[in-house]
Amino acid sequence: MTRKTLTALHDLRLAVEPALDQALPPEDAWPETIHRAVRYSLFAGGKRIRPVLVLASGEAVGGAREEVLPFACAVEMIHTYSLIHDDLPAMDDDDLRRGKPTSHKVFGEATAILAGDALLTRAFHLLAEMPAGLDETRVLRRVQATAVLGEACGTSGLIGGQVMDLESEGRAIDARELERLHRAKTGALLSACVRGGALLGGATEADLALLTRYAGAIGLAFQVVDDVLDATEGADQLGKTAGKDEAAGKATYVGIHGLERAREMAVKLRGEALEALEPLGPRADRLAEIARLIVDRHS
Amino acid sequence: MTRKTLTALHDLRLAVEPALDQALPPEDAWPETIHRAVRYSLFAGGKRIRPVLVLASGEAVGGAREEVLPFACAVEMIHTYSLIHDDLPAMDDDDLRRGKPTSHKVFGEATAILAGDALLTRAFHLLAEMPAGLDETRVLRRVQATAVLGEACGTSGLIGGQVMDLESEGRAIDARELERLHRAKTGALLSACVRGGALLGGATEADLALLTRYAGAIGLAFQVVDDVLDATEGADQLGKTAGKDEAAGKATYVGIHGLERAREMAVKLRGEALEALEPLGPRADRLAEIARLIVDRHS
Numbered sequence: 001m002t003r004k005t006l007t008a009l010h011d012l013r014l015a016v017e018p019a020l021d022q023a024l025p026p027e028d029a030w031p032e033t034i035h036r037a038v039r040y041s042l043f044a045g046g047k048r049i050r051p052v053l054v055l056a057s058g059e060a061v062g063g064a065r066e067e068v069l070p071f072a073c074a075v076e077m078i079h080t081y082s083l084i085h086d087d088l089p090a091m092d093d094d095d096l097r098r099g100k101p102t103s104h105k106v107f108g109e110a111t112a113i114l115a116g117d118a119l120l121t122r123a124f125h126l127l128a129e130m131p132a133g134l135d136e137t138r139v140l141r142r143v144q145a146t147a148v149l150g151e152a153c154g155t156s157g158l159i160g161g162q163v164m165d166l167e168s169e170g171r172a173i174d175a176r177e178l179e180r181l182h183r184a185k186t187g188a189l190l191s192a193c194v195r196g197g198a199l200l201g202g203a204t205e206a207d208l209a210l211l212t213r214y215a216g217a218i219g220l221a222f223q224v225v226d227d228v229l230d231a232t233e234g235a236d237q238l239g240k241t242a243g244k245d246e247a248a249g250k251a252t253y254v255g256i257h258g259l260e261r262a263r264e265m266a267v268k269l270r271g272e273a274l275e276a277l278e279p280l281g282p283r284a285d286r287l288a289e290i291a292r293l294i295v296d297r298h299s
Numbered sequence: 300m301t302r303k304t305l306t307a308l309h310d311l312r313l314a315v316e317p318a319l320d321q322a323l324p325p326e327d328a329w330p331e332t333i334h335r336a337v338r339y340s341l342f343a344g345g346k347r348i349r350p351v352l353v354l355a356s357g358e359a360v361g362g363a364r365e366e367v368l369p370f371a372c373a374v375e376m377i378h379t380y381s382l383i384h385d386d387l388p389a390m391d392d393d394d395l396r397r398g399k400p401t402s403h404k405v406f407g408e409a410t411a412i413l414a415g416d417a418l419l420t421r422a423f424h425l426l427a428e429m430p431a432g433l434d435e436t437r438v439l440r441r442v443q444a445t446a447v448l449g450e451a452c453g454t455s456g457l458i459g460g461q462v463m464d465l466e467s468e469g470r471a472i473d474a475r476e477l478e479r480l481h482r483a484k485t486g487a488l489l490s491a492c493v494r495g496g497a498l499l500g501g502a503t504e505a506d507l508a509l510l511t512r513y514a515g516a517i518g519l520a521f522q523v524v525d526d527v528l529d530a531t532e533g534a535d536q537l538g539k540t541a542g543k544d545e546a547a548g549k550a551t552y553v554g555i556h557g558l559e560r561a562r563e564m565a566v567k568l569r570g571e572a573l574e575a576l577e578p579l580g581p582r583a584d585r586l587a588e589i590a591r592l593i594v595d596r597h598s
Contacts, residue, residue: 025454031462034454085416090408109389110465113412117384118458120416124423125449128442136435139442143427150424155324155333159417163330166409 009052009289015065016051016072023073023126037107037115038122042080044098049290050075053190054197056286057211060277063201067138071145071196074123078149079189081119082158084112091166124150145196152192161185165250173251179220181251186226187219194218194287213276214287221269222294227252228262229299270295308351308588314364315350315371322372322425336406336414337421341379343397348589349374352489353496355585356510359576362500366437370444370495373422377448378488380418381457383411390465423449444495451491460484464549472550478519480550485525486518493517493586512575513586520568521593526551527561532597569594 020042027035051072058068087094087102088109094102104112127146130139151157161184168181194215198208231254253262273291277284319341326334350371357367386393386401387408393401403411426445429438450456460483467480493514497507530553552561572590576583 029454031454031459031466033466034458034462038454081416085412088409088412090412110387111462113384113387113389114458114462117380117415117419118454120419121449121452121458122454125446125453128423128426128445128449130442130446136438139435139438143429143438143442146427147424147429150420150427153420154424155328155330155337155417155421159333159413159420160330163333163410163413167330167332 009056009286009293012052012055012286013048015055015069016048016076019069020051020073020076023070023077024122033107033111034114034118037103037111038118040106041084041097041103041115042077042119044100046076046080046098048076049294050079050189050193053193053287053290056284056290057194057197058201060211060280060284060287061198061201061203061207062283063197063203067141068197068200070126070129071142071149071200074127074149075189075193075196077119077123077126078153078158081116081123082162082189084116084119086162088112091162120153141200141202145199148196148199149192152188157184157188157192161188168251175256178251178253178256182220182223183216186223187216190219190222191215207280210276210279211287214273214291217269217273217276218291218294221266221273221291224253224262224266224269225295225297227254228259228266229297230254231259233299266295308355308585308592311351311354311585312347314354314368315347315375318368319350319372319375322369322376323421332406332410333413333417336402336410337417339405340383340396340402340414341376341418343399345375345379345397347375348593349378349488349492352492352586352589355583355589356493356496357500359510359579359583359586360497360500360502360506361582362496362502366440367496367499369425369428370441370448370499373426373448374488374492374495376418376422376425377452377457380415380422381461381488383415383418385461387411390461419452440499440501444498447495447498448491451487456483456487456491460487467550474555477550477552477555481519481522482515485522486515489518489521490514506579509575509578510586513572513590516568516572516575517590517593520565520572520590523552523561523565523568524594524596526553527558527565528597529553530558565594 024038024042025035027039029035054068054072054075055065058065083097084103086092087097088104095105096102102112103115107115124146127142127149130142134142153159155163161181164177164181165185168177173181191212194211195208198211203211230252253265257265270291274288277288277291280287323337323341324334326338328334353367353371353374354364357364382396383402385391386396387403394404395401401411402414406414423445426441426448429441433441452458454462460480463476463480464484467476472480490511493510494507497510502510529551552564556564569590573587576587576590579586
């Protein structure tokens, strides 16, 4: 992440940290083990791309920040739960995540499974905790955004993608299957961030259609860049085991299309994302910044 | 379960099965593995005590069945997810559940973890899928019931109880800790069934207070009877490994209070539950039936 993008998105990231902290029981709440484990992974130095995307999407349609903030917290909890479970020995069996030992390495498998469950549960619980006296329009928007998130996390989204990922290990899959896999595993949640943030911010149908196009493009770009980084950077830069996808025999964009073509795809997708934002004008500047950040990142 | 209670609650159970079936993608939906695993556990012959409790609670306050049915499905999904995860090798390491091999024995650990995740996700997703045109009162009730469920499934409820359960293995815990454990692990979800069903059915504050007392009593009774059965019945009757709690060095009501006293506790709790229902009159007859069923069951 460059200094420029850090600055441009800094206030959004700053808004997320205390909100996440307040949305969870304190670390010493009973039973302590689980709260320590939940906070260990949630505050492990993630870049907060998903919650920032939620906030920037709300902003792009003129919504107030407090109306989208709980949703921003919920998506980061869900992203973190999915990382904890994906890293388990029975799944991807990863020892390192964001440069730190994974949850099951620190707390053991049972607690890691439960910490993931706790984050998933808390995400939906948080969205159902509506302020007393919230007007009907806002209650309905919250419910709609929750349904979008539920769909994205289910068996046709996040979970389905992980199943397909596990099943594709060690066998050849074609470009179409690979795209389907990533649309489910990475794209669905990123898209839910954009669409949920926009719904909560009061998007019109036309806004929502533009932002859905934007979301599709950055979702795919995100995975292409991940594959490029996995193939080209070391563990120090990535904060996780490098070259792991190749070692596990997993299909990647680099494996199917080659490094050069994968890089070109990412740039083309960034262009599609920026084009979709144009009619929204300067309010969507930060969404544009995120599209650039996703494609130009180095870890 | 006696023939009499089966008959008395039969139409409630009959309402649950097709609703659960319709709330899930078909077994051959992509990706098939996960849908097979989800359905394997959800339709494994469970007694449906929780969803029946939801429906009977809605009925006890005069609510229409269709208003509580999605919540009934959600609690059964959550109960099933918790069983799948609790049975994992890293947790209780159980091979049998309801007389059938556990999920990880059939589908492997990775799929079992994801099947649990999928059921938990679908439960909250289902509650956010509200029919178009639902009036504001009913939308708010649904949101309130969802918040009650979220609390019950979180780190102060279902998950906290499982953490405490794992941590109590092989060490002596006293009667007070044991009660805290079970209020979290079993009681919280049973209580959410009753309170959620009552909220969705349009309960008054007074009704809700009575039903909360009822729920506390049956929640504890349920666990006491579980411990009695674990100590006295064989695997054939239980459909799961018998005497397992004792072998694992787990604290049980029978271990702390002895068999005779544990049986007396269950009967006393049944009395407290029935007493709480009295002011509700005949509409609460089926809740009374459930209290009797919980205490008199043989598996």
